[in-house]
Amino acid sequence: MTEVIPPEFEYHAPGSVDEAIGLLQNSGEAKVLAGGQSLLPLMKLRLAAPKTLVDITRIPKLSYVNETTDCLCLGATTKINDLNDSALIRNRYPLLADAAQHIADPLVRNMGTVGGNVCHGDPGNDLPACMLAYGASYVVRGPKGNRTIPAQGFYQDTFVTSLDPSEILVEVQVPKAQPGDGGAYLKMERKVSDFAIAAVAVQLRTDSRGTVNQAGIALTNVGPTVLLASQAAGQLTTKKPTNADILAAGKLAAEAAQPNSDLRGPAEFKRGVVQTLTQRAVKLALWRAGGMS
Numbered sequence: 001m002t003e004v005i006p007p008e009f010e011y012h013a014p015g016s017v018d019e020a021i022g023l024l025q026n027s028g029e030a031k032v033l034a035g036g037q038s039l040l041p042l043m044k045l046r047l048a049a050p051k052t053l054v055d056i057t058r059i060p061k062l063s064y065v066n067e068t069t070d071c072l073c074l075g076a077t078t079k080i081n082d083l084n085d086s087a088l089i090r091n092r093y094p095l096l097a098d099a100a101q102h103i104a105d106p107l108v109r110n111m112g113t114v115g116g117n118v119c120h121g122d123p124g125n126d127l128p129a130c131m132l133a134y135g136a137s138y139v140v141r142g143p144k145g146n147r148t149i150p151a152q153g154f155y156q157d158t159f160v161t162s163l164d165p166s167e168i169l170v171e172v173q174v175p176k177a178q179p180g181d182g183g184a185y186l187k188m189e190r191k192v193s194d195f196a197i198a199a200v201a202v203q204l205r206t207d208s209r210g211t212v213n214q215a216g217i218a219l220t221n222v223g224p225t226v227l228l229a230s231q232a233a234g235q236l237t238t239k240k241p242t243n244a245d246i247l248a249a250g251k252l253a254a255e256a257a258q259p260n261s262d263l264r265g266p267a268e269f270k271r272g273v274v275q276t277l278t279q280r281a282v283k284l285a286l287w288r289a290g291g292m293s
């Protein structure tokens with residue numbers, strides 16, 4: 001029979017990040033609890049059994065969406081729905097806006113946090129691909145203080161990240177949007193609110209002539225971790241991409257995918273989905289950047 005009640009655990013709701021770090025350090029087998037939308041289902045299925053949960057959602061000032069002189073800063077406990085509610089995100093960060101509205105359902109988005117989504121290490125989570133495509137960084141705090149980890153180096157294997165057990169992600173930093181930026185996230189799912197069969201994040205920076213100076217392309221749920229499709233991105237840079245370049249980028253992204261055949265479809269089908277979504281997302285991102293009519 002499937003278990004529905006998690007094993008017993010101690011629950012703490014610290015009032016500061018430093019107190020939370022102390023609890024993680026000094027309690028055996030402790031885990032951070034944010035929205036609980038990924039961790040609690042694993043505990044109910046007995047696939048995870050931490051002895052202590054350190055709930056960070058009551059820590060003040062960890063939930064915010066701010067734009068500074070050089071970045072968009074997202075506090076760790078910002079709810080996914082806060083991204084949907086933010087005019088700043090809708091108007092200036094369309095890649096993030098696309099992804100946030102296709103994560104799960106309103107109930108999950110009201111509980112699930114940005115920090116939990118990027119820290120879980122599930123290749124099916126949608127926000128990590130956006131962060132890779134943007135070239136975002138994660139600010140984490142641990143017993144020795146703060147360090148900043150590029151999203152690109154964060155994902156090591158399925159459910160394995162470069163976070164130490166007593167570290168907490170406090171902020172996600174996305175490079176500040178500039179004129180000529182354009183992004184798009186396209187996701188194919190079996191039904192509304194499902195994890196992706198495959199999804200593609202594209203972020204482009206163009207100049208006034210439509211030349212792409214920077215490109216990031218990342219893939220969701222087609223490998224052991226979220227994947228960066230660097231060769232596909234390289235196909236688009238230092239030029240005004242032609243249709244042939246966009247078709248080639250789609251093929252290169254499909255080659256970068258490492259899908260398995262499973263309930264969401266055969267591997268070759270998923271590669272085809274990546275190819276098509278990449279081509280469409282690049283066109284949409286270029287259009288949003290003002291570089292394609």
Ligand SMILES: Cc1cc2nc3c(=O)[nH]c(=O)nc-3n(C[C@H](O)[C@H](O)[C@H](O)COP(=O)(O)OP(=O)(O)OC[C@H]3O[C@@H](n4cnc5c(N)ncnc54)[C@H](O)[C@@H]3O)c2cc1C
Nearest residue numbers: 032034035036037038039104112113115116117125126169
């Ligand atoms: C029915 C359903 C459908 C879903 N569909 C999707 C989907 O389509 N796309 C998608 O992206 N997600 C989906 N999710 C997952 C959802 O988005 C989760 O909310 C999210 O992945 C985790 O966020 P959370 O705040 O709930 O984290 P939690 O479940 O609380 O934590 C997840 C993991 O991250 C760690 N963690 C959390 N916050 C921090 C932090 N600040 N620092 C360090 N470690 C931290 C925890 O210790 C835990 O290991 C779905 C979930 C459900 C239940």
